[in-house]
Amino acid sequence: MDEALHSIVSMRQVSKAYGATQVLRCVDLDVATAERISIIGPSGSGKTTLLRLLMTLEAPDEGEIVVAGTPIWTRTKSGRPSASSKHLRAIRSNVGMVFQHFNLFPHMSALKNVIEAPMRVRATPRPEAEALGRELLDQVGLAKEADRYPSQLSGGQRQRVAIARALAMQPSIMLFDEITSALDIELVGEVLGVVRRLAHESQMTLLIVTHEMNFARDVSDRIVFMDAGQIVEQGAPEEIFGAPQNERTQRFLKAVRER
Numbered sequence: 001m002d003e004a005l006h007s008i009v010s011m012r013q014v015s016k017a018y019g020a021t022q023v024l025r026c027v028d029l030d031v032a033t034a035e036r037i038s039i040i041g042p043s044g045s046g047k048t049t050l051l052r053l054l055m056t057l058e059a060p061d062e063g064e065i066v067v068a069g070t071p072i073w074t075r076t077k078s079g080r081p082s083a084s085s086k087h088l089r090a091i092r093s094n095v096g097m098v099f100q101h102f103n104l105f106p107h108m109s110a111l112k113n114v115i116e117a118p119m120r121v122r123a124t125p126r127p128e129a130e131a132l133g134r135e136l137l138d139q140v141g142l143a144k145e146a147d148r149y150p151s152q153l154s155g156g157q158r159q160r161v162a163i164a165r166a167l168a169m170q171p172s173i174m175l176f177d178e179i180t181s182a183l184d185i186e187l188v189g190e191v192l193g194v195v196r197r198l199a200h201e202s203q204m205t206l207l208i209v210t211h212e213m214n215f216a217r218d219v220s221d222r223i224v225f226m227d228a229g230q231i232v233e234q235g236a237p238e239e240i241f242g243a244p245q246n247e248r249t250q251r252f253l254k255a256v257r258e259r
Contacts, residue, residue, distance in 0.1 A: 007066075008033045008173060008205050009054065014063035015229075016049055023049045025229040026063070033172075036199050036206045038216035038237075041226035042252060047209040050226075051175045054207070055097045056088045067091055068172060093121065096166035097175040100182050102158045104150045110137060110161045111146040114168050121169070129168075136164040140194050156187030163194055174198070176208045188212070195219065213256055217241050225249045 009031035016024040024046045031037060039047045052058045053065060056072055059081040065072045072091055073081035104113050114136055115129040124132075137146050140160040150158050159179055166174060176195060180188040192215050199206055199219035210216050216223060216237065223240040225233045225248075233246040244250050 006033075007031055008035075008068055009207075010064075010066040011050075011053075012064045014050075014053065014060045014065060016046075016053065016058065016060050023229050024053075024060070027229070027231055029224070029231065031173075031205060031207065034203045034205055036208070036219055036221045037224055038208045038210055038220040038222075039224045039226060040210065040213070040216060040252075041232075045226040046229040047226055048177050051097065051177050051207060051209060054173070055095055055175060056083075056091055059083075068094055089121070093169060094171055095173045095175065096169055096171035097177065098159070098162050098166050098179050100178045102150070102155075102162045102182075104158055104161060104165070106150050109147050109149055110142060110153065110157075110164075113150070113161055114165045117165065118168050132168060133164070136167050137161070139167075139197075140164050141190070154187060155183045156190045159183065159187075159191045160194055163191075163198075171204070173205045173207070176206070176210070178209050178211065180210075180212060211256075213241065213253070225252065227252070 007030040009029070011027055011029040014024055014027045027050065039050065041047055049058065053060055054067065059073060070091065073083050076082050105116070108116065111130065111133050114133040118124040118129045118132065119126060134143065134146060137143050140163055142157060142160055145153060145157060153161065180191050183191065192212060195208065196219055198204065208216070220237050222234060223237050224231055225240060227248050233240065233244060233249045240249065241253065244253060
């Protein structure tokens, strides 16, 4: 039985290059509905590019990506990926992404940042959007900060607003790209706590690029280790962290532990 038929995300032979730099090389990946996957690996291994392809921020040079049963791209006769703006918006409405650097609108309050997309993209009436926005800010521990602007918030608070903003579109899939890498170390825990609760209490599919190994072990159903644009090894957290089979995985985890 084809595993892709039961996957909310399916990638087949996906490759991506920037100029002469090959970032992804023939990647195959299936993600089950409600599965939590942490993607680990050294810098430059293709982890962020993988998420950007799923978010339709980039197009693959080769291969196919299917989200919720729908291919993101079709191929022209010349082999180029093609998709209408309407189609890409429909895909994006099912996928939320939280980036390293927040990307909040500085001229909008926390609440306005959260409700802007539902009102503009989904035509959600303002009272309904505000009710949802306040509920989500409460979920991330920021109910009292709804009227504050990004410049008035700490880095950890800004990242939690960014998480609430992504959740406001009620996506089936959430992508997290090194969301603690730009934070001071004392703020990391408050952000990881939000994602940890999401992993344990929701039925959302999560793909998490992270360098926080203990966090990845705790929240993940599966760990994917990438290096040089390829998936080198994958498996349950206890397998990857307890007894990795690939020498490259072993060396990476040894280096992480010795930091």
